[in-house]
Amino acid sequence: MVYYIVYCIIFMVRGGIMNNLRRFIMYQILFALLFIVTSFLSACSSESNPAGDSGLTDISQGEPDSGNEDAGVEDIGTFQSRLTRYPYITYRGNNSFTLFWETDHDETGYIRLDDKLYKVPPTKLSIKVGADLKTRTIYQYSAKFDMLPEDRKITYEILSLKTPLKSSFSSRSTNNDFVFAVYGDNRSGAPYLDENPTHKEVTSLIAKYEPEFVINTGDIVYAGGLEGEWYQFFNDGATLFRKAALFVAIGNHESGGYDIFNRQFDFPNGEKFYYSFDWGNSHFIVLCLDCGISPENEQYKWLKEDIETADSNPDVKHLFVSFHEPPYTFSTHAPNMDARNYIVPLLKTTRTRLVVNGHNHTYEHIFKDSIHYLVSGGGGAPLYPEKEIKYEEGETPYMVKYQMVFNFSIVHVSNNSINVKTFDNNNQLIEEFNITEE
Incomplete structure (x- = not known):
């Protein structure tokens, strides 16, 4: 190609275009054919090289x-x-x-x-x-x-x-059709010490659906500062974790073990505990509420820029967000008001359609302001009892499903829709719903 360009320049400088038009066209064709042949040979050479x-x-x-x-x-x-x-x-x-x-x-x-x-x-x-x-x-x-x-x-x-x-x-999918899994609050370690049989049960069931990756919504150990508990987490979930990339949102039980957390994982965004990644036609954001979230801090500013950039990208069809403590819940732990006051307003201005949380050891599906919120906290920690659902005066009801049960969700993403199926630890369907592009 370089020879072709040089030749054309020399030919034009000499003023040969008008006098030798026929020969000029002939050389153009010959050089074009030569370029096609060399490109083909180069491609063949690259394909035969495993390192390439x-x-x-x-x-x-x-x-x-x-x-x-x-x-x-x-x-x-x-x-x-x-x-x-x-x-x-x-x-x-x-x-x-x-x-x-x-x-x-x-x-x-x-x-x-x-x-x-x-x-x-x-x-x-x-x-x-x-x-x-x-x-x-x-x-x-x-x-x-x-x-x-x-x-x-x-x-x-x-x-x-x-x-x-x-x-x-x-490896990372570029297709518009892929499957991932969500679960959380398995809390391996004390009081289990040796193993958490329910966590083993849940992760073994997830593995049968062959997700490309899995998001854990946090509280993967009981005491973050005890490294032995992290061992139990990985060994309980060995059937799944050896086959699907693992993403984790830091929970309150990981507090005191941030240095251990960094030694166990290698996520995007370096050693920061919040990060994002692209998979297929979707953008995923994982946040750390324990790191603080308010308009003045670094994580909030990063989130605002990241989610607005993804939302304006025409190649991104779906936005997913995960963090540990839910902005909406009716279970034992109260909603996280920082999440409600600072994160939710950002989500409402974008195309975010699914948010996955944990913290409460139950299953909740909430639909509010065109966003689906899942509390997926049934990965193995002791379950919390169902509580009475009470709305604020004049508030539109938004609870879709609420059940005290060990659980996990399988999310099937396609071009214009998202299918979510939630199962219990006996692999019985709890709920199924679809999210379609508006």
Whole structure:
């Protein structure tokens, strides 16, 4: 193409266009054909290069194995490591993911992603884990994969284990049709200590619907400062978290464990506890009410800019927002008035149609000012009893469904509509509703 441009310039400078019009047209055709052929060959070369497909050039804290790309387990040795924390996936934006896992041995980690082999050195940690709260030494691995191909199932296998583990997850969808899940308030840890059977039950059921990602509305542990409780959260949900990217809205029970939170997750927006991401035709916003929300603070200003930008983007068909304490609820905990006074007015000026919260251990579906609010707090913590619904004088009733039940929701997003199905921990349908574009 460069040669073609240079040739045209020289040809015109010499004044040959008028005198040699026929030859000029012939050269134009020849150069156009040459450009098409070279472009085709270049595309073929790119498709035959696995590194070009995956976009992977390195891995966090480690480099791709310098040996044979087709190396098998026999080429990297045998291992004694057993999992102390099952693998789970977080999304950092820009189709980049981080895969975490932990073991009981100090061994270099090896992971195969599709047909590429990578190694990851461990980070040694001493923490209190288990019902006895004894200090144990574990080894954490975090593998960062950047710019993965979109709209694909990504297969991975952790090879550096006594028993290798193989699974897969969905890369970011660019399609207008995808599924995600919502649940919260599982509160692993005390008083359960060893396990939370209901949380295991709920996450195992969610996994059967094969969501591309899951949003937890907060209170994932009982005491945020006790690292052992975080272990229980991940291991209770292992069936789901190894296959679907996990997003979390910080709850009040995570207070005191913000440093631990940052060590467990790798979300968009760096180490801040509020963030947003795009998936398919939708924009998602996750907020931290514990961080404070008012017109004067940083999170509010960030939210205002982020949601207004997304709302004005013609490629964004749907807006979803999640934070822990609900602005509308009739259960044990009162509504969060900061959320009602500062967040809701911003949502009402945009195309936001679904807000997911937790905090109250129940299921509530509220429809107010063209926005659906779900209180999805039935992930495993003790349930709260239903209370009498009382509206303010002259207020239009807005409660759609209210039930004391363990629950989770499966959200199916398409081009112009959103389908929401909520199930109990026996996989029985509690409610189904549709949101259509106005």
